[in-house]
Amino acid sequence: MSAERQERIEARIAQLNAEMQKREDYQAIIRLQRAYGFYIDKGYWREASDLFTEDATYEQGVDGVFIGRERIHQVIVKLSGGNPGPGLPFGQLYERFQLQPVITVSDDGQSAFGRWHELAMLGQYGEHAEWGEGVYENRYRKEGGVWKISALHYFPNFVAPYEGGWAVLKPVEGDWRSPELADFPPDAPPTVNYKPFPDQFTVPFHYPHPVTGKAVA
Amino acid sequence: MSEHLLDALEAHLDSIELRIARQASHEAIERLQRSYCYFIDKGLWTAASDLFADDATGEWGQSGVYRGKERIRSYLALRGPEGLGQGELNTHITCQAIITVADDNMSAKARWRSDNMHCTDGTGSWSEGTYENIYVNDGGVWKIASMHYYVTLICDYDKGWIAGDIPMDPPSETLPPDAPPTEVYESLPGAYLPAYHYPNPVTGEQPKKPDLPELPESGEDTLADAVAALSTRVERLEDQRACEKLQRSYGFYVDKAMWNDVSDLFVDDSTLEIGGRGVFLGKKRVLEYMGIGLGPTGPQREQVINHQQFQGIVTVAEDGKTARGRWRAFVIGGSSWAPVNWGDCLYENHYKKVDGVWVMDKLHAPFTMYTLYTDGWHKATTPNTRPESFPPPPDLAPTVVYLTYPNYYCEPFHYPNPVTGKEAPPPNPAAGGVANMADFASEES
Incomplete structure (x- = not known):
């Protein structure tokens, strides 16, 4: 009888270890994305790109898909204005808050999705200032016990001038790719085409409705 | 192995199981509240109201109280039809959660805030406020039982707060609430302190620790060691959340x-x-x-x-x-x-x-x-x-x-x-x- 109870206890320990692992995975993924934000804020491009898997993808707006960690490093540098870092030049503000995570870890604990909200304060002293807002739907993968970003997909909703804010934005017409990437074509076309505010676009949800379990429009 | 030791191990595992389940509940409540804001961002009123329990209540600023999921949906839809129209902005960025899951894991309370960016009829505004919400564990599915959003400020984008303060809307005349506001207050320039559901994390009453039998210390890879190691892992996560609560409380108090x-x-x-x-x-x-x-x-x-x-x-x-x-x-x-x-x-x-x-x-x-x-x-x-x-x-x-x-x-x-x-x-x-x-x-x- 004692042996049976002992076996039951062993099984319970194994099961609770697995449950605990899920909790730790959830925290590790949140930490990873927040660390990404804190590196980007301060111009630590290499540290930020080191958070990706070797074969990761990076996609922002309608700029197309950049594939592989090295290309991701290059595109992060280009989009921020081209300085090699670590650091920012005089007068550049590049604060990109990583907020409001909804993290879904796969049943096998080896991959995950994450939805995030970004609020950004951008600008160049003496020249311009902008508010930015958008949503991420990212993917993560565990490699050798370490969580990494395997796909970053940022859907900017707007980058609005400080003067007048989002109310003065006009609908984009035609191509609204980032001008910083004019001489830096992507490895693949955009996976999603959409237009930012004042047009409407709902970034698809990676997860079903938390209560009804149905897909959300 | 003695029955006495097996009893002790099971008592510890019962406690650990509940502690891990309460951590999972934290995650579920984070998902609920953050989803609520992602949904109302885009005018998804039905999806947002589906996060509520059938008999839930909702109260926003001076809206008064709406009872039941359907009435909550109707209230949210006062903003407009399902989905936002061209040029409409209703972004709600919610942060700074302080979640208190009940000892029995059947209910929870949470304080949150959200920073909001709006645009209607070509006019931009900012707003910010505090939530004090109640959640219920309904057979393993967490739902919002009560949402109370306290407006701190609403302001015109061009003028900013203080110079551009906009008062809260009074209770709706087209869809009168089921009960008047439970608390009458003024947003900025007024000042109001929404009550905290939790005591000061340092000087307040501390969560009770279960009284558990001692486990033998062996250091030799026994079941007792495995249970102790698991308990330490849960404790580190509880430590992390306690530090987060401390820092977020600092912000709410300042x-x-x-x-x-x-x-x-x-x-x-x-x-x-x-x-x-x-x-x-x-x-x-x-x-x-x-x-x-x-x-x-x-x-x-x-x-x-x-x-x-x-x-x-x-x-x-x-x-x-x-x-x-x-x-x-x-x-x-x-x-x-x-x-x-x-x-x-x-x-x-x-x-x-x-x-x-x-x-x-x-x-x-x-x-x-x-x-x-x-x-x-x-x-x-x-x-x-x-x-x-x-x-x-x-x-x-x-x-x-x-x-x-x-x-x-x-x-x-x-x-x-x-x-x-x-x-x-x-x-x-x-x-x-x-x-x-x-x-x-x-x-x-």
Whole structure:
């Protein structure tokens, strides 16, 4: 009888270890994305790109898909204005808050999705200032016990001038790719085409409705 | 193995199972509340109201109380049809959760805030407020049982808060609520303190620990060791959440000028260093810093001092006695008698566990940028503070002297890179200057 109870206890320990692992995975993924934000804020491009898997993808707006960690490093540098870092030049503000995570870890604990909200304060002293807002739907993968970003997909909703804010934005017409990437074509076309505010676009949800379990429009 | 030991192991596992389940409930509640904001962002009123329990209540500002999921949906839809129209903006960014899951894991309460950006008929506005919500575990599915959103401010985008305050809407006449507002108050320029569902995390009553039989210590890979190791893993996660609660409470208390509650988060050998004002030693001096330096206790009319605590990375030491935290504060500040500003501030803090309670050990808050609302950060920045610019004077000189935006300073990261495990190098020598940073770049970058 004692042996049976002992076996039951062993099984319970194994099961609770697995449950605990899920909790730790959830925290590790949140930490990873927040660390990404804190590196980007301060111009630590290499540290930020080191958070990706070797074969990761990076996609922002309608700029197309950049594939592989090295290309991701290059595109992060280009989009921020081209300085090699670590650091920012005089007068550049590049604060990109990583907020409001909804993290879904796969049943096998080896991959995950994450939805995030970004609020950004951008600008160049003496020249311009902008508010930015958008949503991420990212993917993560565990490699050798370490969580990494395997796909970053940022859907900017707007980058609005400080003067007048989002109310003065006009609908984009035609191509609204980032001008910083004019001489830096992507490895693949955009996976999603959409237009930012004042047009409407709902970034698809990676997860079903938390209560009804149905897909959300 | 003795029956006595097996009993003890099972008692511990019962306790651990509940503690892990309560952590999973934290995650479920985070998902619920964050989804609510993602849904209303896009006018998905049905999806948002489906997060509520059938008999839930909802109350927003002075809306009055709506009872039941269907009435809540109708209230949300007062904003417009399902989905937003061209040019409509309804962004709600929700943060700073303080979640308290009941001991039995069947219900929970949480305080949150959200920063909101609106656009209607070509006019932009900001708003911010506090949630005090109740959640219920309905057969394993968490739902919102009660949502109460307290508006701190609504303001016209061009004028900002104080100059551009917009009052809350009164109860709807087209869809009258089921009950009048439970609390009548005024948003900015008024000042109101929504009650906290939880006591001060340091001086308040502490969560009870279950009374469990002792397990034998062997160090020889026994079942008792496996159970103890699992218990430690749960405890480290509870430690992390306790530090997050401490830091987020700091923000909520500063918001409302609750200086006694702020200083109670510190102990006699804690330190506080904010901006360039130098180091203040001990909780008594923390109270002086706040009370003498920042004004009277309690929220004041025509004033806002929101210190919104975002993006925390908390690292608990293996022994569970100390922890570190990197955070940012998004500051909404100003009054009718002082400048109205935006602020952006970083924290690299130390926490420690004293007699089982997490407290602030060192609060270190280098400023990134402060600007005047009327100008924006491209036109006006406030230079870093200095000891002589602030009453009272500090006990010790600043530990680091640096310039704020438009210059550059990076407070070192307390954690190694989560993937490579390497420490981040110091910044490029040309960072913050106008020289070409490429000329000064190291091989590694």
